[in-house]
Amino acid sequence: MAKMLKDRKYAFRGTxxxxxxxxxxxxxxxxxxxxxxxxxxxxxxFKDFLVEExxxxxxxxFRSYFGKFEVKGIEVEVMGEWQIKESKGEWSIPFDASERxxxxxxxxxxxxxxxxxxxxxxxxxxxxxxYQKILKQVRKIKENQLSLL
Numbered sequence: 001m002a003k004m005l006k007d008r009k010y011a012f013r014g015t016x017x018x019x020x021x022x023x024x025x026x027x028x029x030x031x032x033x034x035x036x037x038x039x040x041x042x043x044x045x046f047k048d049f050l051v052e053e054x055x056x057x058x059x060x061x062f063r064s065y066f067g068k069f070e071v072k073g074i075e076v077e078v079m080g081e082w083q084i085k086e087s088k089g090e091w092s093i094p095f096d097a098s099e100r101x102x103x104x105x106x107x108x109x110x111x112x113x114x115x116x117x118x119x120x121x122x123x124x125x126x127x128x129x130x131y132q133k134i135l136k137q138v139r140k141i142k143e144n145q146l147s148l149l
Contacts, residue, residue: 001030001071001076002108002109004045004046005032005038005042008037009034009035010032010033010034010035011033011099012030012031012032012033013032013033013112013118013121015029016029017112017113017118018118018134020105021103022141023115023134023137023141025133025137027074028075029075029076029077030071030077031077032076032077032079033079034078034080035080035081036065036080036081038080039054039065039078039079039080039081040054040065040080042067043067046071046076049069049070049076050067050069051067051068051070052066052067054066054067054080055067060085061084063083063085064080064081064082065079065081066082081093082094084124094124099113099114099117100112100114101113115134115138118134119131119135122134
């Protein structure tokens with residue numbers, strides 16, 4: 001998947017991003033955050049895996065160039081120019097391409113969202129159970145690091 005998205009602005013986010021950074025999480029699906037052009041290009045890049053074509057979709061809380069694919073039994077959701085509606089009715093982008101981290105996985109460089117940006121996004125979305133779960137894992141890692149000193 002990362003090879004097909006090479007040279008595009010994107011980042012894997014959610015549980016897959018956190019697992020790739022060493023947090024113990026269950027991966028249920030893969031989320032890809034990207035710009036509009038990358039999102040729309042996924043319709044052709046992943047046409048053999050298409051479940052729901054990427055197009056502009058809007059709800060009362062979110063809007064995005066959104067679509068779904070299934071790759072090797074795993075659901076992949078693409079969110080291009082993902083925006084959240086603020087309490088004042090204004091739309092804001094909760095993710096900035098600069099808030100991504102490059103990691104090496106089997107010789108392939110992959111972009112993932114940072115743990116801090118994941119926490120900020122879950123807080124902004126009001127997903128407090130997920131927020132607390134991540135925070136608990138981060139604290140566990142820090143405690144383990146301190147015990148090694």
